[in-house]
Amino acid sequence: MSFAYDLFQNGDSWLYRLDPRVKLLASICGSALLLSCRNFWLVLVALLLILAILLSAGISRATLGSTLRILVPVMVMIVLFTALFTPVEGTRLFQFWIVTCTTGSLLLGITLGLRIAALAYVILAWLYTTDQSALTRSLVALGLPHPWGLTLAIALRHIPLLAATFRQISDAQQARALELSRGSLLHKARAFIPITVAMIINSLRTAEALSRALVSRGFGAPIQRTIWRPLKMRAADWVWLAMILVSTVVGLIARYAFGFGIDNWFLFS
Amino acid sequence: MAEPIIRINRLSHAYEEGTPAIHDITLDIPDNAFLAIIGHNGAGKTTLVKHFNGLLKPSRGQVLVTGIDVASTSTAALAHLVGFVFQNPDHQIFSGTVQEEVAFGLKNLGIASHEVERRVGQILDELEIGAFRDTPPAMLGYGLRRKITLAAVLAMDPRILVLDEPTVGLDAHSTNEFFNHINRMHQQGHSIILVTHDMRLAARYSSSCLVMRQGCTIGYDTTRNIFSNSNLLACAGLAQPAVTRLGSALQDAGMPANLLSVEEFADAYLGLSEHTL
Amino acid sequence: MAIIQVEHLSFAYTTDLEPVKVLDDINLEIDKGEAFALMGPTGAGKSTLCLALNGIIPHLVNGTMDGRVLVDGIDTRDTYPAALSQTVGIIHQDPDSQLFCPSVEEEVAFGLENAGLARQEITERIDWALRVVRMDAYRKSSPARLSGGQKQRVAIACSLALLPKVLVLDEPTSSLDPAGQAEVYEAVERLRRERQVTLVLVGTDAEHSAAYTAHMAFLIAGKIIALGEPQKLLADKQLVTLAGVYPPQMMELAWELNSRCQTSYNWLHMGQAESDLRARLQDPRSHG
Known part of the structure; x- marks a missing residue:
């Protein structure tokens, strides 16, 4: 049995057609801008903007929703920790032992929580719309040595296979009366040993088979490799590249030269 | 009629990644059955049997194993009742020695250590792998690894034994040996459920057959009736074994069309040729 | 003309304890364009x-090799295996460990x-190879x-696109259902017929391979103990049982x-059996 799942969502739209290198750059610049910003309204706009971009690129609401389900616990943690443990000026909401919660710290918590969601979607925009080969080809085109790129491609390809193997092994051990869901935390941790060890033995076998398959298909021959479909920047890619660079530079100047987006001016002015 | 050992009532399992769906299956498996579940890859055979020990829970319908509802019972709690031999032995081997590997399930069942030792010793002797007692199982050859996983399951002495393509990659000698042990279990009263796409195995060893196609059951009958129905098998993407086909081809000369094995064919043929002589 | 010559080949794996001898003085000749x-x-x-x-072996596996292997006149010891990929293609049992690209065409x-x-x-070669194994869609x-059958056909296309003279198939169908097995055997047999690719079919099940191959060898405990035409070899019940081979039914x-x-x-095929037995049943005096 084998099956595949990865972050890539099959589709065809403007975002898919964009050169993967440009998308990678956009993700990096977007992340940089987000990380430099602590203003609630800016973060909210950024989150809505990236969601709008993803929807317009044909990513389904179901996909966005299932990612959100994973993000929500993280967001809640961030909100709680920031609100309770980061002292920020504002009206005091309550105080308990060493914990003080103010309107300021609550707002900052919410901002940071939304920011982590926006950040995740910005990076996922690249992963949702770039298949593995484009992903590795873009990294190789940006200077990553080919064997590394190949290693990355294989690793990505094998994540779903590993997940399938993990499931099969966990099935097999449970069928031998291994109890995974009950008992103390220590018991649960120990219960994973039979699965982990079997996983390692399996991975070693697979790795050996894989390395032989690579060599059998001429990998490592002392010949200059061809790149069958090299990446090519089209006019639209250059336009996007320019727009991304300009807006990032403008954004960073606004942030660091003029302090734009540091605090929550909209709420308190 | 005696209580069935497994009762499946309108069972459906919805599609998930990696698990073919099954639709609306109703079926009773009698105690001490030797049932073969046959069908093409992806027909849902494995999805069905994974409900027998709770590895999968029904999306709809119900599965009762000796009256126990699998939906509310964990796989580990069903392990003493339902043993599984999976296709790939490497999906369970992890111990430092063969002995520990075989003892693993017994220890999980909470059996006293002297009893574990006794049962492990006995099963290793029965399967003639006592000599490898202290060897790391992962270092042994494929045939032996297969045998160790069988020993690990047999040691737990489950009433129901599910075999999922157990002999893929085994040579003829090891396959015969494997099924000798299974036949012995069957004679001792255990129920055997064999998932396979190898028609020779199903014809030779099973007494009843369930035919699956695209998640549905399309036939459930004695092995002889299933194998004499070439249309049904063709519909499931399967073919009759060569002896069965030869029997039907010689029907006009008086041969039966429902022969399952070489021995049966020879008996029928010799009976017939003596008669004509 | 022999395309594969194996001369006095022995091989022992190096392990922590003692060397494990796996091949013992193997001698083989396989002709160009035959199925073996x-x-x-x-x-x-x-x-x-x-x-x-x-x-x-010997380049990537720890061990000691004696004797030599010539493939299309090339001594395997003198050539790096990656360079041999355009002479010998190899298909393994497990399709998942030999396919690693995100799409079929990139795989090829x-x-x-x-x-x-x-x-x-x-x-051009991708188009051609995928057409040959009927996977272009x-x-x-x-x-x-x-x-499973489709994966193995893709694996075959990957080897095939390199235009090898020999295709080695190591238990290529053991995890496939009957339809998948038929797909794979049909694809490789067509290659041999139409392109004179030499086939080496490795396995334990003679049900299929007996029908396709001109010569057969039985390897037991690292030694070739019998070599000849399938019809002759498989008739020897003792030998076949010893070799753990599934005979054709x-x-x-x-x-x-x-x-x-x-x-x-x-008999290897049902046709042979049918005509012999029919003759016997209809005319009891005739003999098989």
Whole structure:
């Protein structure tokens, strides 16, 4: 049995057609801008903007929703920790032992929580719309040595296979009366040993088979490799590249030269 | 009629990644059955049997194993009742020695250590792998690894034994040996459920057959009736074994069309040729 | 003309304890354009012999090799295995560990890129190889989502695109259902017929391979103990049982009848059995 799942969502739209290198750059610049910003309204706009971009690129609401389900616990943690443990000026909401919660710290918590969601979607925009080969080809085109790129491609390809193997092994051990869901935390941790060890033995076998398959298909021959479909920047890619660079530079100047987006001016002015 | 050992009532399992769906299956498996579940890859055979020990829970319908509802019972709690031999032995081997590997399930069942030792010793002797007692199982050859996983399951002495393509990659000698042990279990009263796409195995060893196609059951009958129905098998993407086909081809000369094995064919043929002589 | 010559080949794996001898003085000649079956029990050394045919042994496996292997006149010891990929293609049992690209066409392209071919040539060879194994409709699909038979056909296309003279298939169908097995055997047999690709079929099941191959060898415990035409070799019940080979069921029937009524039937296909038995049933005096 084998099956595949990865972050890539099959589709065809403007975002898919964009050169993967440009998308990678956009993700990096977007992340940089987000990380430099602590203003609630800016973060909210950024989150809505990236969601709008993803929807317009044909990513389904179901996909966005299932990612959100994973993000929500993280967001809640961030909100709680920031609100309770980061002292920020504002009206005091309550105080308990060493914990003080103010309107300021609550707002900052919410901002940071939304920011982590926006950040995740910005990076996922690249992963949702770039298949593995484009992903590795873009990294190789940006200077990553080919064997590394190949290693990355294989690793990505094998994540779903590993997940399938993990499931099969966990099935097999449970069928031998291994109890995974009950008992103390220590018991649960120990219960994973039979699965982990079997996983390692399996991975070693697979790795050996894989390395032989690579060599059998001429990998490592002392010949200059061809790149069958090299990446090519089209006019639209250059336009996007320019727009991304300009807006990032403008954004960073606004942030660091003029302090734009540091605090929550909209709420308190 | 005696209580069935497994009762499946309108069972459906919805599609998930990696698990073919099954639709609306109703079926009773009698105690001490030797049932073969046959069908093409992806027909849902494995999805069905994974409900027998709770590895999968029904999306709809119900599965009762000796009256126990699998939906509310964990796989580990069903392990003493339902043993599984999976296709790939490497999906369970992890111990430092063969002995520990075989003892693993017994220890999980909470059996006293002297009893574990006794049962492990006995099963290793029965399967003639006592000599490898202290060897790391992962270092042994494929045939032996297969045998160790069988020993690990047999040691737990489950009433129901599910075999999922157990002999893929085994040579003829090891396959015969494997099924000798299974036949012995069957004679001792255990129920055997064999998932396979190898028609020779199903014809030779099973007494009843369930035919699956695209998640549905399309036939459930004695092995002889299933194998004499070439249309049904063709519909499931399967073919009759060569002896069965030869029997039907010689029907006009008086041969039966429902022969399952070489021995049966020879008996029928010799009976017939003596008669004509 | 022999395209594969194995001369006094022995191989022992190096382990922590003592060397494990897996192949013991193997001598083989396989002719160009023929289909050859290598049969034997699990652990006999069949896969090791396969690895010696495309140079992975001795280059990438720890051990000591004696004797030599010539493939199309090339001594495998003098050539790096990656360079042999355009002479010998090898298909393994587990399709998942030999496919690693996100799409079928890139899977096929991988070997061709490694060979440094021109881009136009690569495109043409991908088109051709996928047509030959009848997988051209799936060129954009992810190999992970294909059926077992389809995966093996893609693996064959990957080797095939490099235009090897020899294709070694190491238990290529053991995890496939009957339809998948038929797909694979049909594809490789067509290759042999139409392109004179030499086939080496390795396995334990003679039901299929007996029908396709001109010569067969039985490998037991690292030694070739029998070599000849399948029809002759498989008639020897003792030998086949010793080798752990699944005989074609018609041959099994011939054994059974021969032992019970002193006939000397020898059948690989149902057709042979049917005509012999029909004659006998309709005319009791005729003999098998």
